[in-house]
Amino acid sequence: MECRLCKGSHISIIYNGKIRNGGLGQYTQQDMPVYQCDDCGVIWHEKDDMNLEQYYESTQYRESLEGNSDIEEFYKLHDKETMAKFTYTGTERFRHKTVADIGCGGGAFLDFLGGVAKDIVAIEPSAYYRGIMGQKGYHTYPYAIEAAEEWKGKVDTVVSFDVIEHVEDPIQFLNDIKELLSENGEAVIGTPTDAPVMRQMLGNIYEQRLLFSTQHLWIFSEKNLEMMAKAAGFRKFKVQYFQRYGLSNFIGWIKEQHACGEPDYPFISETMDAVWKSEIGRQGISDYIVMYLSK
16 A cells, blocks of 8 residues: 555554544445555555545535535634634735635635735635625636636736645645646635644544544645645745644643533633643644645
8 A cells, every 4th residue: 555645655544433523423334444654754644435526516515514505604614714824824814816716615715815815816616605606796616627617827916725634636726726836826725633632631532523524535734835845846844733622622622522612611711721822833733734835
């Protein structure tokens, strides 16, 4: 067996059991082996026979993950993520710029760029969400390769959050992003990590109940993200780690042994929570990693 990413031959099975299949509390009926490459460090599982294009182009993905694909429900869930995304991107990348968001869902993040960006390119496989974003005046496409027919070399800023771990060929995904970027363009791409601090404390409990998912084909690290960026021809690469979930979430997991959101523990102040997130990110053991790429 060889690594699906780097073609290395040193592969370990790091987990073999039921994994999450959609939203919390939903699991596969059969055990699934999860592999890790000892050479590049990437974690993956073999996908089932599902046609991924059909899955993401329909409303099935959102309904499986979130229980609903209605656009207003989408905004209720995802508008609150916008400030965190601006933490990853800053604001200077958008004013008077041509911006593309790959895998933008219903456009919750893009809606906050209206009136700031020069042009907005909304790339989303779901036909339902594309229709809504087209009504807003965005340039809509199902995939980056289609967007490149019009926007090749014209996009100043590409953002993509929680998408690269879903695609079958992540290096090609980065190649498609590079095609879109202008000469001085930048890409900001965020993806979940293997959440080292959670795995250290919870082991298989965390792996089964949240981390390993049929919909996440890959779990990346700084090492293999850099390898892929170089393979795609990016000249500049850097990463930054972010902790999305707070201290109360961590304590809730330890106490209840399952996901319980952000419980209200009165002793956790905003300052304490901010220090937790900052320190976990500083140590590189956080639940999210963002890479910054330029040609």
